[in-house]
Amino acid sequence: MNAAWGMISSGDKIALFINERHATTKAIHQTGAFTVSIADRDHMDVADYYGIATGNTLPDKFAQSGYHAEKSAHVNAPIITEFPVTMECELAEVVQTENIHAIVGTIVNVSADEKVIGENGKVDPEKLNALAFDNFQSGYYLVNQKVGQAWSAGKELAQKAQRQ
Ligand SMILES: Cc1cc2nc3c(=O)[nH]c(=O)nc-3n(C[C@H](O)[C@H](O)[C@H](O)COP(=O)(O)O)c2cc1C
Numbered sequence: 001m002n003a004a005w006g007m008i009s010s011g012d013k014i015a016l017f018i019n020e021r022h023a024t025t026k027a028i029h030q031t032g033a034f035t036v037s038i039a040d041r042d043h044m045d046v047a048d049y050y051g052i053a054t055g056n057t058l059p060d061k062f063a064q065s066g067y068h069a070e071k072s073a074h075v076n077a078p079i080i081t082e083f084p085v086t087m088e089c090e091l092a093e094v095v096q097t098e099n100i101h102a103i104v105g106t107i108v109n110v111s112a113d114e115k116v117i118g119e120n121g122k123v124d125p126e127k128l129n130a131l132a133f134d135n136f137q138s139g140y141y142l143v144n145q146k147v148g149q150a151w152s153a154g155k156e157l158a159q160k161a162q163r164q
Pocket of ligand 1: 001002003004005006017018019021022023024025048050051052053054055056061133
């Protein structure tokens with residue numbers, strides 16, 4: 001499935017706000033594991049297709065996409081080989097309240113294509129060309145322009161506040 005609502009929720013945890021009726025959600029309950037791939041510009045159409053079609057009515061939803069999958073060496077879930085970055089997760093918790101249905105996973109491994117790795121050996125967003133979903137206009141936007149350094153851009157202000 002395509003999931004826009006979710007994010008890292010602590011150092012090694014990811015929370016996905018996904019509906020319990022999705023075929024994906026049922027599969028996660030069955031296997032106790034899942035993978036999360038980052039949709040990028042080159043794979044936008046298929047990522048969108050995964051958000052339109054449902055495995056509840058299409059038995060071969062994945063096959064129809066023409067993409068390929070291999071079993072993760074770390075968790076009981078498949079990795080879609082076409083996507084450049086994938087988080088391999090074990091189901092840690094299901095949070096069900098009146099307002100939230102969240103699947104929380106422990107990220108046990110991250111696999112990445114060489115071509116998105118930067119000089120420092122880490123995933124480089126400028127190479128990844130990840131997509132962000134915009135809730136206002138339902139658009140996909142590119143996330144590939146670095147505009148600042150976290151824990152640094154606000155340093156001067158923090159130091160000034162401390163001196164006062
Ligand atoms: C851009 C986009 C974002 C989506 N984000 C979510 C989401 O965060 N949570 C959710 O429950 N469904 C989301 N969906 C809907 C599911 O991806 C969709 O219902 C899908 O058909 C479920 O597939 P499945 O039944 O095979 O698991 C999104 C769909 C799109 C197109």
